Amino acid sequence: MNWDGKVVFLTGASSGIGEALALAIAKRGGTLGLVARRRERLEDLSNRCKAYDGKTRVFDLDVTDEAAVYQAADEMRSEFGRIDILIANAGIGGNDEETRAYHPPSVKKVIDINLLGAVNAVHAVLPGMIDRGEGQIVAISSLAGFRGLPRSAAYSASKAGMTAFFESVRLDVRNKGIDVTIIQPGFIRTPLTAGRANRMPFLMELEDAVPLFLKAIEKRKRFAAFPWRLATIVRAGKFMPAWLYDRIAGRARYRE
Ligand code: NAP
Numbered sequence: 001m002n003w004d005g006k007v008v009f010l011t012g013a014s015s016g017i018g019e020a021l022a023l024a025i026a027k028r029g030g031t032l033g034l035v036a037r038r039r040e041r042l043e044d045l046s047n048r049c050k051a052y053d054g055k056t057r058v059f060d061l062d063v064t065d066e067a068a069v070y071q072a073a074d075e076m077r078s079e080f081g082r083i084d085i086l087i088a089n090a091g092i093g094g095n096d097e098e099t100r101a102y103h104p105p106s107v108k109k110v111i112d113i114n115l116l117g118a119v120n121a122v123h124a125v126l127p128g129m130i131d132r133g134e135g136q137i138v139a140i141s142s143l144a145g146f147r148g149l150p151r152s153a154a155y156s157a158s159k160a161g162m163t164a165f166f167e168s169v170r171l172d173v174r175n176k177g178i179d180v181t182i183i184q185p186g187f188i189r190t191p192l193t194a195g196r197a198n199r200m201p202f203l204m205e206l207e208d209a210v211p212l213f214l215k216a217i218e219k220r221k222r223f224a225a226f227p228w229r230l231a232t233i234v235r236a237g238k239f240m241p242a243w244l245y246d247r248i249a250g251r252a253r254y255r256e
Contacts, residue, residue, distance in 0.1 A: 026054025063117030
């Protein structure tokens, strides 16, 4: 796949994985709609993308605002003619006491941003892709969505929901020229994982992870999970009986 001239709508662009992907895509000639809440960070990123001659548009909005996400996608289409790729990446860890205590508004916030924010983005781009008979939708889900993790109920639920949602979409758009790629990373060093006391097995550096994200998108994979060692363990966990899973995962101090 050639990124040159591809029009990409990227949520969660202002830091971490989204920021790194934006720069990598701009470097390869892609055009970017940069979505997040922190405008200053997006403007700064936009300038860095432009240094690679990448075209950008900045949209400072909250992905839980359905109308704002729709309008942003519409403005992208008006300016650049189409959206080729959606990368639904915006997300939070919800790594706080309230969320861990199942405080409903805190859990709702995680699910609103991680799952329903991604739904808003799909709703905003998919009809245009279906009309054109081409496009790609990419979900940045997580290995945390395979099975419930301890002290991570909201995050695990949001990512399990995200994986299931995008898999259903993939089935719905089969034969419509649209590919759906679900990426399930393990731990990557970003602001989301920064400062956590918990053990993060097989923690990856962002620069090592970016080529894996790009490869999954370029190959239009249905699923990609990495790093491979953690992905293998997590996949094996999926097939464990509950008593065995409880014994192993209950002991582990994993979080998102
Ligand atoms: P990050 O550095 O904290 O970036 C999160 C991004 O999401 C930021 O750009 C943030 O921008 C944006 N965002 C958060 N809430 C938003 C909202 N309501 N509306 C619009 N944008 C919002 O974290 P990251 O590690 O790069 O995470 C990116 C994605 O990868 C997340 O979905 C995360 O769950 C997933 N993931 C991360 C890891 C990991 O280990 N890092 C592993 C698996 C999956 P603003 O604050 O400016 O809005």
